[in-house]
Amino acid sequence: MRMPQLSQSDSISIADKARQARSVTHETLTSTERQSLRQQSGELLAHEDAVLVAHYYVDSELQELAEETGGCVADSLEMARFGLTHPASTVVVAGVRFMGETAKILSPEKQVLVVEPQAECSLDLGCPSAAFSAFCDQHPERTIVVYANTSAEVKARADWVVTSSIAVDLVADLAAKGEKMIWAPDRYLGDYVKRQTGADLLLWGGSCIVHEEFKAEVLLNLKHQHPEAKVLVHPESPASVIELADIVGSTSQLILAAQELDSSFFIVATEEGILHKMRQSTPGKTFVAAPTAGEGATCVSCAHCPWMKMNDLQRLIAVLKAKDTQVHIDEAIRVRAAVPIQRMVAYGQQRG
Ligand code: 13P
Ligand code: SF4
Numbered sequence: 001m002r003m004p005q006l007s008q009s010d011s012i013s014i015a016d017k018a019r020q021a022r023s024v025t026h027e028t029l030t031s032t033e034r035q036s037l038r039q040q041s042g043e044l045l046a047h048e049d050a051v052l053v054a055h056y057y058v059d060s061e062l063q064e065l066a067e068e069t070g071g072c073v074a075d076s077l078e079m080a081r082f083g084l085t086h087p088a089s090t091v092v093v094a095g096v097r098f099m100g101e102t103a104k105i106l107s108p109e110k111q112v113l114v115v116e117p118q119a120e121c122s123l124d125l126g127c128p129s130a131a132f133s134a135f136c137d138q139h140p141e142r143t144i145v146v147y148a149n150t151s152a153e154v155k156a157r158a159d160w161v162v163t164s165s166i167a168v169d170l171v172a173d174l175a176a177k178g179e180k181m182i183w184a185p186d187r188y189l190g191d192y193v194k195r196q197t198g199a200d201l202l203l204w205g206g207s208c209i210v211h212e213e214f215k216a217e218v219l220l221n222l223k224h225q226h227p228e229a230k231v232l233v234h235p236e237s238p239a240s241v242i243e244l245a246d247i248v249g250s251t252s253q254l255i256l257a258a259q260e261l262d263s264s265f266f267i268v269a270t271e272e273g274i275l276h277k278m279r280q281s282t283p284g285k286t287f288v289a290a291p292t293a294g295e296g297a298t299c300v301s302c303a304h305c306p307w308m309k310m311n312d313l314q315r316l317i318a319v320l321k322a323k324d325t326q327v328h329i330d331e332a333i334r335v336r337a338a339v340p341i342q343r344m345v346a347y348g349q350q351r352g
Pocket of ligand 2: 096120121122123149208209210211236271305306307308
């Protein structure tokens, strides 16, 4: 059984959307202007009874603001949990669209705002719900496991939602019960989970435009230049890059590894926004982004997610004032999507 591949026109439109996102320019601000925007954001969050939930890949100022104002900066599983349990009546999500949708699905009574509604994700874009649903219909005997980086409609079709922090464990548990599965949308993460667990997974053909650009050969050269280095890799990366890793894990797991491993030099194969938290939580250690292009080639993503980088302080202030980026989800879809997401949250809690 061949995995469904994205058509050439789908791939081109994802690349076009990524290029459009990348072309968004941010104003150059002085440090006094930045400080004033940060103060204004903090005051607005308090005034609106709002909490800021940010992903590790967004701009470092948004990460710091989230922490300073009682919100959180986290991986996608923890972002979902935090919005659910926090008492604020408004949750503001700095990340990409699926993260806002997940918050709304879990907390329908809350107002959920996204800092940037145009911030998408190539995995979500690469898994349109109608095509995915038709694929599932062809394999009714299989349990449907989807990654959190998907639309509400795709989640509504799933039995389980997972993030990279629990994917291997959950799939191993399901396989031990004799279940065969469909996995979507990331083929690299799916391939990694399959190799780790030996599970029978039928893979969708999506990919992350950032992680798929890390290159094993150049990473190996960098490792040779720094023999003491430890390599931290997010499992959305190609198998050849994962093979060179000392640790493979979700964003939070990589941050923890940077704190715990006995090395002072790290090469990090994931979106470069994470380096801020790594440097902040382990001062004195050196972190460099893994290479994304071969010798002499021009880097395309350069370890930057163009959609995560659309989030900024000015957008946050505008959104808190206008409240025009509320997440709305059809109630029937929301109710169905809540089931596999709640399973994911309960599974994550059970594992601690
Ligand atoms: P995490 O679940 O590890 O935070 O990853 C989310 C993501 O978008 C990775 O590219
Ligand atoms: Fe999606 Fe990749 Fe960006 Fe994560 S880094 S949000 S997987 S495009």
